[in-house]
Amino acid sequence: MQRTLDLALALTQPRDEAALRDWLLETIQRVWQPQGVLLGMLDVSGRQLTCYGHVLNASVSLQLAVDDFSHPLAYVLHKNQVRTWDSLYGGARIEYHDIRQMLCFVGTACGLHALPLLAENGKLLAVLALLDSSKRLFALHHSGEGVRLGHVFCRQLMLLRQLAITQREQTALRDSLRQIKDEDVHRCDREKQVGATLIGQFMLPESLY
Numbered sequence: 001m002q003r004t005l006d007l008a009l010a011l012t013q014p015r016d017e018a019a020l021r022d023w024l025l026e027t028i029q030r031v032w033q034p035q036g037v038l039l040g041m042l043d044v045s046g047r048q049l050t051c052y053g054h055v056l057n058a059s060v061s062l063q064l065a066v067d068d069f070s071h072p073l074a075y076v077l078h079k080n081q082v083r084t085w086d087s088l089y090g091g092a093r094i095e096y097h098d099i100r101q102m103l104c105f106v107g108t109a110c111g112l113h114a115l116p117l118l119a120e121n122g123k124l125l126a127v128l129a130l131l132d133s134s135k136r137l138f139a140l141h142h143s144g145e146g147v148r149l150g151h152v153f154c155r156q157l158m159l160l161r162q163l164a165i166t167q168r169e170q171t172a173l174r175d176s177l178r179q180i181k182d183e184d185v186h187r188c189d190r191e192k193q194v195g196a197t198l199i200g201q202f203m204l205p206e207s208l209y
Contacts, residue, residue: 017041017160024153025053028130032140035106036131040064040073042124049073055131056105062098070095073114073127080124082115084141086134106131113137117150119158126154 014020021039028037036055040062043050051062051073064071066078072094076083088094088103088110103110111134117126128150130137140146 014156014160017157020153020156020160021052024128024149027149029054032130034130034132034136035110036060036102038062038073038129038131040127040129042066042126046124049077049127053129055102058105060102064096068096071099072112073129076114076116076127076129077124080116080118082113082141082147084111084113084134084137086111088112088131109133111137113141113146115146115150117154119154125157 014023021041025037025039028034036053038051038053038060040049040051042048047066049062049064049066051060051064053060064073066074068074072083072085072088087108088106094100094103110131112129112131114127114129116124117128119125128146130140130146132140
C-alpha cells in the first residue's frame with residue numbers, strides 16, 4: 001500500500017516528458033533494480049527511437065531506427081508484442097554496434113524483456129526494455145507489473161501532451177487577440193491622424209472672413 005502511495009505521489013511531480021521519462025526509469029530502478037533498463041521514445045515521424053536508461057549504473061543514450069532489425073527492439077515494435085529473450089547471446093538478434101558494446105558489461109547470462117507502450121487508442125508511443133537474468137525477467141513478465149506501470153506512464157504522457165497542445169492553443173489565441181488589439185489601436189491612431197489632416201486642409205484662412 002505504501003509503495004503504491006509513494007508511486008502515486010511521485011507521479012504528480014513531472015511537468016514535461018523528460019521529467020516523466022526520468023520518473024519511469026527511476027521507479028523501475030528503485031522497485032526492481034534490474035541490471036539495465038532502456039526506454040525508447042518514438043519521435044513524431046514514428047521512424048526513430050530515442051533511448052535513455054542505464055546499464056549497471058552507467059548512463060545510456062542511443063538513437064535507433066525503428067526499421068533497423070539489427071537491434072531486438074525493432075522486432076517488438078513491428079510485432080507490437082511483449083517479448084522475453086533468455087539470453088542476448090544466440091537469442092535475440094543483436095548486430096547494432098552500440099548495443100553490442102553495452103552488452104559487454106552484463107555478461108552472457110543476461111536476458112532481455114521488452115514491451116511496447118501504447119496509448120489507449122492503440123497508438124505506439126515507446127518501448128521499454130529490461131536487462132537481467134532470465135529467471136527475474138520471466139517473473140516480472142508473469143507478474144504483469146511492467147505492463148501496469150507502462151499503462152500509467154502512457155496515460156500520464158498523453159495527459160502531458162494534451163496539456164502542451166492546450167497551452168500552445170491558448171498562447172496562439174492570446175497572441176491573436178493581442179495582434180487584433182494592436183491593429184485596432186493602430187487603426188484608431190491612423191484615423192485620428194487622417195481626421196486631423198483633413199480638418200487642417202479644409203480650414204479657411206483668417207483673411208477670408
